[in-house]
Amino acid sequence: MGTIVLPALIVAAVGLIAGIILTIAAKLMFVPVDERVAAIEEVLPGANCGACGFAGCSDYAKALGNDADVSTSLCPVGGAAVASQIAEIMGVAGGDVDPKIAMVMCKGTLEATRQIEELDRIHSCKSAKMFYGGNWACPYGCLGMGDCADVCQFDAIRIVDGVAQIDREKCVGCEACMKVCPNHIIQMVGKKNLFVVACQSKAKGAQTRKACTAGCIGCMKCQKICKFEAVTVENNLATIDYDKCKNCGMCAKECPTGAILSFRKKKAPAKKPAAPKAEAPAAEAPKADAPAEETKNTEA
Amino acid sequence: MTAILSIMLAVILTNNYVLAQFLGICPFLGVSKKLDSAVGMGVAVTFVMLLATAVTWPIQMYVLNTFNIGYLQTLVFILVIASLVQLVEMTLKKYMPPLYNSLGVFLPLITTNCAVLGVTIQNITDGYNYVESLFCAIGAGIGFLLAMVLFAGMREKLENCKGIPECFQGIPITLISASILSMAFMAFSGVVDGIFG
Numbered sequence: 001m002g003t004i005v006l007p008a009l010i011v012a013a014v015g016l017i018a019g020i021i022l023t024i025a026a027k028l029m030f031v032p033v034d035e036r037v038a039a040i041e042e043v044l045p046g047a048n049c050g051a052c053g054f055a056g057c058s059d060y061a062k063a064l065g066n067d068a069d070v071s072t073s074l075c076p077v078g079g080a081a082v083a084s085q086i087a088e089i090m091g092v093a094g095g096d097v098d099p100k101i102a103m104v105m106c107k108g109t110l111e112a113t114r115q116i117e118e119l120d121r122i123h124s125c126k127s128a129k130m131f132y133g134g135n136w137a138c139p140y141g142c143l144g145m146g147d148c149a150d151v152c153q154f155d156a157i158r159i160v161d162g163v164a165q166i167d168r169e170k171c172v173g174c175e176a177c178m179k180v181c182p183n184h185i186i187q188m189v190g191k192k193n194l195f196v197v198a199c200q201s202k203a204k205g206a207q208t209r210k211a212c213t214a215g216c217i218g219c220m221k222c223q224k225i226c227k228f229e230a231v232t233v234e235n236n237l238a239t240i241d242y243d244k245c246k247n248c249g250m251c252a253k254e255c256p257t258g259a260i261l262s263f264r265k266k267k268a269p270a271k272k273p274a275a276p277k278a279e280a281p282a283a284e285a286p287k288a289d290a291p292a293e294e295t296k297n298t299e300a
Numbered sequence: 301m302t303a304i305l306s307i308m309l310a311v312i313l314t315n316n317y318v319l320a321q322f323l324g325i326c327p328f329l330g331v332s333k334k335l336d337s338a339v340g341m342g343v344a345v346t347f348v349m350l351l352a353t354a355v356t357w358p359i360q361m362y363v364l365n366t367f368n369i370g371y372l373q374t375l376v377f378i379l380v381i382a383s384l385v386q387l388v389e390m391t392l393k394k395y396m397p398p399l400y401n402s403l404g405v406f407l408p409l410i411t412t413n414c415a416v417l418g419v420t421i422q423n424i425t426d427g428y429n430y431v432e433s434l435f436c437a438i439g440a441g442i443g444f445l446l447a448m449v450l451f452a453g454m455r456e457k458l459e460n461c462k463g464i465p466e467c468f469q470g471i472p473i474t475l476i477s478a479s480i481l482s483m484a485f486m487a488f489s490g491v492v493d494g495i496f497g
Contacts, residue, residue: 006367006369007367007369007372010363010367010369010372011372011375011376011379014359014363014376014379014380015379018379018380018383019383021383021387022383022386022387022390025387025390025391026390028394029390029391029393029394029395031393031394121463123462123463124460124461124462126460127460127461127462
């Protein structure tokens with residue numbers, strides 16, 4: 001009998017001591033849990049995409065609870081609806097969310113540029129980039145191996161003609177593709193901004209021209225034509241200040257290489273060639289609609 | 301001093317807990333996808349191994365051996381380690397929130413890590429004294445960290461490699477690369493004996 005009772009007692013005693021210590025410690029080191037954090041976690045979409053800059057939805061909720069300065073409108077997946085709900089929980093006025101989507105800043109299709117070497121055994125952009133900067137004539141452009149398409153959770157990216165194309169309707173702006181692109185040609189741009197410089201080449205104009213017919217050659221024409229001082233050319237590359245841009249489209253019209261891309265909606269000319277109001281609902285400057293670049297647009 | 305050094309080298313290289321004794325495989329495969337989380341896990345395991353050894357060695361010597369109930373070792377050790385990790389977690393949460401946040405989910409995971417239990421039990425069976433046991437625990441932790449970092453490096457390379465046949469993608473190629481890494485560690489066998497022998 002004693003051979004069972006004594007060991008049982010000892011184990012029970014060890015367990016009891018551990019339990020008592022833990023109970024005391026739990027009382028002594030009690031950290032209050034914020035009710036709001038749990039409520040915010042409920043509201044968030046739970047995609048855990050990390051686009052807010054935190055490790056996941058619960059991490060973002062925790063950060064909101066800990067620090068009042070964290071913006072309530074960081075979740076691009078949930079958009080304005082979630083932002084206002086979070087703001088309600090936090091007891092602050094909701095900030096407006098300008099939904100951002102990913103855009104590919106390159107037009108280097110097989111037509112415009114060319115491949116200078118055969119990379120048979122390499123199947124990812126990251127590896128291709130490590131291997132002498134990739135197989136394209138332009139080292140700044142889309143590598144076209146589809147790392148972004150692989151990482152996209154929303155099936156919004158396709159590689160067409162050697163360049164990634166993003167479906168503007170499917171993109172939720174989670175930034176996953178932007179982070180994975182080794183050439184950093186995917187950028188987040190507000191959905192309301194319809195004109196982007198689709199080139200990242202910082203090489204001199206002549207060099208860019210040699211490598212790709214659709215690249216920005218830094219000719220300054222767009223900078224001169226812009227009435228709102230929104231376009232600046234620096235390091236042989238035009239950039240648009242999206243805060244100043246009024247979507248007038250003059251720059252895209254002026255661009256000699258077509259490097260400025262228009263996302264303004266147009267009805268397909270093949271179906272309704274004589275439609276009187278063929279131009280887009282973008283009403284700011286309807287006259288200055290850019291004529292070209294239909295092929296690069298991904299809208300339906 | 302030589303004894304301690306030889307114990308630590310042995311447990312880091314020749315008897316590496318993960319790659320030679322195959323303990324703690326779960327975190328080794330689960331948390332080695334990214335280098336920084338692998339380092340976090342390795343540091344946390346080292347810390348807990350040291351702490352667990354510091355507590356379990358006296359329990360073995362002064363409680364279990366005194367009452368002649370050494371067969372209860374596994375049960376008592378698991379109990380002690382689990383509550384110890386809980387205590388550490390609470391302490392960190394209260395007094396060192398940055399460290400708690402960086403360790404995150406790893407601390408509770410370690411509660412049931414068999415490498416920790418393995419170290420504490422091996423210290424007893426190998427008959428180390430208290431100081432030797434503590435250094436053995438640190439060495440085991442460093443060995444775990446080394447294995448984690450090496451394997452995380454390999455896996456990050458694997459991530460970039462798209463040419464893996466479909467049937468090997470995911471877990472199969474991970475297990476194969478783990479076995480290659482552990483074969484590499486077999487080359488260390490005899491090295492420590494050669495140095496100190």
